[in-house]
Amino acid sequence: MINVLVVDDSVFMRKLISDLFTNEIDFSVIDTARNGKDALDKVKRLKPDLITLDVEMPIMDGLKALELIMAECPTPVVMISSLTRAGAVATMQALELGAVDFVAKTAGPISNIAEIRTEILTKCRAAVKANVAQLVKKQTTGLVQGYKPVYSSLSGLTEERLIAIGTSTGGPRALQEVITKLPGNIPCGIVIVQHMPPGFTKSLAERLNSLSSVTVKEAEHNDIVRSGLVLIAPGDYHMLLAREGGKVVVKLNQNPPVGGHRPAVDPLMESVAHIFGSKAIGVILTGMGHDGAKGIQAIKRQNGQTIAEDQSTAVVFGMPKSAIELGVVDKVAPITGIAAEILRALSKQ
Numbered sequence: 001m002i003n004v005l006v007v008d009d010s011v012f013m014r015k016l017i018s019d020l021f022t023n024e025i026d027f028s029v030i031d032t033a034r035n036g037k038d039a040l041d042k043v044k045r046l047k048p049d050l051i052t053l054d055v056e057m058p059i060m061d062g063l064k065a066l067e068l069i070m071a072e073c074p075t076p077v078v079m080i081s082s083l084t085r086a087g088a089v090a091t092m093q094a095l096e097l098g099a100v101d102f103v104a105k106t107a108g109p110i111s112n113i114a115e116i117r118t119e120i121l122t123k124c125r126a127a128v129k130a131n132v133a134q135l136v137k138k139q140t141t142g143l144v145q146g147y148k149p150v151y152s153s154l155s156g157l158t159e160e161r162l163i164a165i166g167t168s169t170g171g172p173r174a175l176q177e178v179i180t181k182l183p184g185n186i187p188c189g190i191v192i193v194q195h196m197p198p199g200f201t202k203s204l205a206e207r208l209n210s211l212s213s214v215t216v217k218e219a220e221h222n223d224i225v226r227s228g229l230v231l232i233a234p235g236d237y238h239m240l241l242a243r244e245g246g247k248v249v250v251k252l253n254q255n256p257p258v259g260g261h262r263p264a265v266d267p268l269m270e271s272v273a274h275i276f277g278s279k280a281i282g283v284i285l286t287g288m289g290h291d292g293a294k295g296i297q298a299i300k301r302q303n304g305q306t307i308a309e310d311q312s313t314a315v316v317f318g319m320p321k322s323a324i325e326l327g328v329v330d331k332v333a334p335i336t337g338i339a340a341e342i343l344r345a346l347s348k349q
Helices: 011-022 036-046 062-072 088-097 113-128 132-136 148-152 171-179 200-211 265-279 293-301 318-325 335-348
Strands: 002-007 027-033 050-053 077-081 101-104 162-167 189-194 215-218 229-232 238-244 247-253 280-284 305-309 331-333
Touching: 002 011, 002 036, 002 113, 011 027, 011 113, 027 036, 036 050, 036 062, 050 062, 050 113, 062 077, 062 088, 062 132, 077 088, 077 113, 088 101, 088 171, 088 200, 101 113, 162 171, 162 265, 162 293, 171 189, 171 200, 171 335, 189 238, 189 265, 200 215, 200 229, 238 265, 265 280, 265 293, 280 293, 280 318, 280 335, 293 305, 293 318, 305 318, 305 335, 331 335
Parallel strands: 002 027, 002 050, 050 077, 077 101, 162 189, 162 280, 189 229, 215 229, 280 305, 305 331
Antiparallel strands: 238 247
16 A cells, blocks of 8 residues: 655645545555645654655745655655646756656646546656655766776767667656766767656756756757757657758657657667667666667667666666666666766777
């Protein structure tokens, strides 16, 4: 049984969310809280397995409460708030502070929880299994130390190479750990699928861009893939690559979701394998489910190089585990070592 603490300043929303869990056989709502201070007191006393947390509340808001909860009584948290859609920056802050995931309430004066019921339940079930200890750890930034001599030998090589990264739950923090360690003059492009709804991928890209030596942006249709540029698939769009006039460009589409995801990792990596062959490097980071396993298999079949995050640091080990179990991963490393493995892989090409 998953014991849940529901935190929201609205009596109506507390009732809606509580009823959603009460109707499931594997959840039990042990209490509710009306603000962050009330939530912190009850977390310490009741020690729930999971917390759903609103952002905008009186006395103590959700972000401050989340910071204190993760510092004093680390617990899996899923943010459920209208602000997570309108204020994507607040969502990035929540994920950085240690929230496992988030769900945006539907727009309007009264949110229709029924419309996002499946999403809430799926993410909450995954959150309970998350590696919360990894979320509590402070992230490190800065270029990988000790690998500049290896990297310097790459500068004269062809740019006909590409790094493709796929991730989901826990991905924003994992990407920050990896992307901020890559040098700005890296001799290839980087493409990323992070499972996120519309609006949030732009905020993620802007955050990573502000912290990194490489340039990071939300991908747009017909963007040209180039060295030192990181392109993140926009929410609700699949991202593929195609050759046009001697260049590799981004093609966005809204074809049906793949494995429940749009964007999905598999279609991107399959197109990368087709275009770059043995010059592709596929990377699978933390996330629930198995998206990316077929894609990284396609890269491996073309003799590209493949890397997956180790279970010890993955917030949710589903995606890396699925790829590893297919037997198509060359290197498995903790998140702190992924950037170094990427640079090593480049040095071999």
